[in-house]
Amino acid sequence: MKEREAPTIDDIHTRIAKRVRDLRTARAETLDALALNSGVSRSMISLIERAEASPTAVVLEKLAAGLGVSMASLFGPEAADEERRPLARRAEQAIWKDPESGYLRRNLSPPNWPTPIQLVEVHFPAKARVAYESSARRPALEQQIWVLQGQIEVTLGDERHLLRSGDCLALKLDRPLVYSNPSSQPAKYIVAICDEALAPLVKGPTT
Numbered sequence: 505m506k507e508r509e510a511p512t513i514d515d516i517h518t519r520i521a522k523r524v525r526d527l528r529t530a531r532a533e534t535l536d537a538l539a540l541n542s543g544v545s546r547s548m549i550s551l552i553e554r555a556e557a558s559p560t561a562v563v564l565e566k567l568a569a570g571l572g573v574s575m576a577s578l579f580g581p582e583a584a585d586e587e588r589r590p591l592a593r594r595a596e597q598a599i600w601k602d603p604e605s606g607y608l609r610r611n612l613s614p615p616n617w618p619t620p621i622q623l624v625e626v627h628f629p630a631k632a633r634v635a636y637e638s639s640a641r642r643p644a645l646e647q648q649i650w651v652l653q654g655q656i657e658v659t660l661g662d663e664r665h666l667l668r669s670g671d672c673l674a675l676k677l678d679r680p681l682v683y684s685n686p687s688s689q690p691a692k693y694i695v696a697i698c699d700e701a702l703a704p705l706v707k708g709p710t711t
Contacts, residue, residue, distance in 0.1 A: 516579060516600050520564070521555035523578045527571045528553075542570025543637070561602040561609075565636045574645055574699040576622045580615045588616045605632045607683075612694075620700045628656060628691040633684040636677075644678035646698040654691030657684045667693075 528538050539546040544566050551557035552567070559567075561575070568575040579598050592614040599610045612623040649658060650672040658665045661679030666686075675681070685691050 516598060517555040517558070519580070519598070520559070520578050521553050523580070524549070524567060524571070525553045527573065531571065538567075538570055542566045544570070558603050560604040561607065561634050562604070562636065569637070569641045572641075574622060574697050576611060576613075576624050576697055577699060579609075579611050588614070588618070590614055590617060602634065605629070605634050607632055607634060620698050622697040622699060624695045624697065626693050626695060628654075628683065628685045628693070630685055630688050630690055633682065636681045636683075641677055643700070644676050646674070646676055648672055648674045648696045649693055650696070651691065651693045653693075654685070654689050655687055656691045656693060657686050658682070659684075 528535075533541070535546045535549050538544075538549055542549075544563055548557060548559070548563065549567070552559055552563075564578055565575045568578055579600060592612065597610050597612060598615075599608060601608050606629045608627040610625040610627075612625055613619075613621070649656075649667065651667045651669050653669055655666065655668045658667060658673060658675070659682040660675055660677075665673050667673055
């Protein structure tokens, strides 16, 4: 079977645009309603849905929270757009770079596979910092962070954790979350996300 190519930056923006628009439509929400629920301006949401903006990780996280899904799910294609396969080759995996912090995220999980579990690989630059307002999520997402290289500092509410290579931290995202890299070297880590809201959106394969 021929391997698929990884989506380009333009493809990623198109995917995000379609996912945000489809999720909003499925919830029967207007642009104004989503703006109120997410804290992202109506004009910015409109630009994102037309693939005319390069939103930051913070903006995408706010939108995902407002739509009731994980941020990772915004990068995946719809079931109608791509067949479901249990294998995602390295060369096929979607990569996205945050225009603000420079952090690079790779969606590792096979697209559209019917599971609430999502894996993301992150390359985090030295001295980078990203702050998420995750407390808006209901219900809160569960995730685990496994550091492969370097070190990162994770602050959930008032709890601060310094993670080094090999460390794994389990989190319930019910408070504001901050990732930072205090060192002069880049870090790499895996995030495992349990997004129960994703399961109803994707039907399992027929038997």
